Amino acid sequence: MSLDHILLGMLAAPASGYDIKRGFSEGSRHFWSAELSQIYPALKKLEERGWLESRLEPPARGPRRRVYHRTTEGRTELLRWLTAGPQMGTQRFAYVAQLFFMHELDDLEATSDFMLELRSRLEEFLALLRQAELDIAGPDGARLDDLSGEDFHVYLAVRMGVRSLRSRVDWCDEALAHIERRRRPHAVAGGAQAQDRQDRKERRRG
Amino acid sequence: MSLDHILLGMLAAPASGYDIKRGFSEGSRHFWSAELSQIYPALKKLEERGWLESRLEPPARGPRRRVYHRTTEGRTELLRWLTAGPQMGTQRFAYVAQLFFMHELDDLEATSDFMLELRSRLEEFLALLRQAELDIAGPDGARLDDLSGEDFHVYLAVRMGVRSLRSRVDWCDEALAHIERRRRPHAVAGGAQAQDRQDRKERRRG
């Protein structure tokens, strides 16, 4: 399983289940997330296995917190996972499946509307990731050479999110252009040229 | 759930569970897949719900096959799903999580090796998808304007796979460049220029 190892990774410093959940919301939602109802039992199981230990923190102010930290065995297991080569899981994109079957609607306007809504949702998410990128590396990657080893790796992971999301937005644009062309097959010359111009515009955005 | 709807979509023509599984292996592995052990019970459940019906085909030659076809209600449900707006599921990329935590190894060569292996696996997959794209639209999209409505939508879905995979390969290259730069921080001038050259190369490949 992977969630176990992700929890081990998140526990570089001692933290509670609640803390870890907040950690997900910030800079890593594009590659993993989990609900508290999954995190709490998982932490308990990891403690039973000896990879974590916990203590109840005295509630100086606020409710009590159960704070976990890695054991030596826990750290060893994390390192084992990190050196086991890239774990390629199965991908599931329900919205691509929808598009794949959308000819059943027999209505290119419906397909177009679908892609427009998808584009706007993807761009929303992209904006969040660009902000995370900015927070780490500064404008134009100004701070890039001064990052700690930890932040450097986080930066690389965030870049994957940015590139991945941007490629999907670009894909929406390409698909919308194809759809337009198909809807007006006898438009004036230069459909290909228009596509070319758009490509160049997309590239400048790099 | 989505598998239900994907099965409904796959059953544009009557097919057995085995047929559907083969359908997954071909042109849609980049956005969904399922095992036979998941497909058979799901089909049975869909029949109980009245969205499918099945008959046992007389085994003229070969073993017996249970062939499913959509009912009217099944088709209605499929259309409902297709018009319900893009379904944005949670993404899980275990290998990005690995990178995210990889500073724990404190060894940039390990990170570099990791990215190299990842790159080669991604490129392998990309080659399969490019082939699928070629099979549908021909070289340089020559057949693009002659596609049926069905093939057109399939083409759009395949393009998502191609773009998505290519953006991940590009990300690997970018990350490897960053890693190299970090490992030899006092190399001769022009690190940024080298990155520029690479950007232009990547763009040409479009």
Added chain:
DNA sequence: ATGACCATGTAATCCGTTACATGATTCG
């Protein structure tokens, strides 16, 4: 005091994978 938020957990259910079981056909 009321509602928002912090914090921890359990229960029910469903989704998905791996392993197992069965039997027929086809090819060498």
Added chain:
DNA sequence: CGAATCATGTAACGGATTACATGGTCAT
């Protein structure tokens, strides 16, 4: 005859989501 492939299923387990339950703190 034996191995590979076609074809259909069940069982066990584990991963993930949704709903439910509890209680404390803090600001208005």
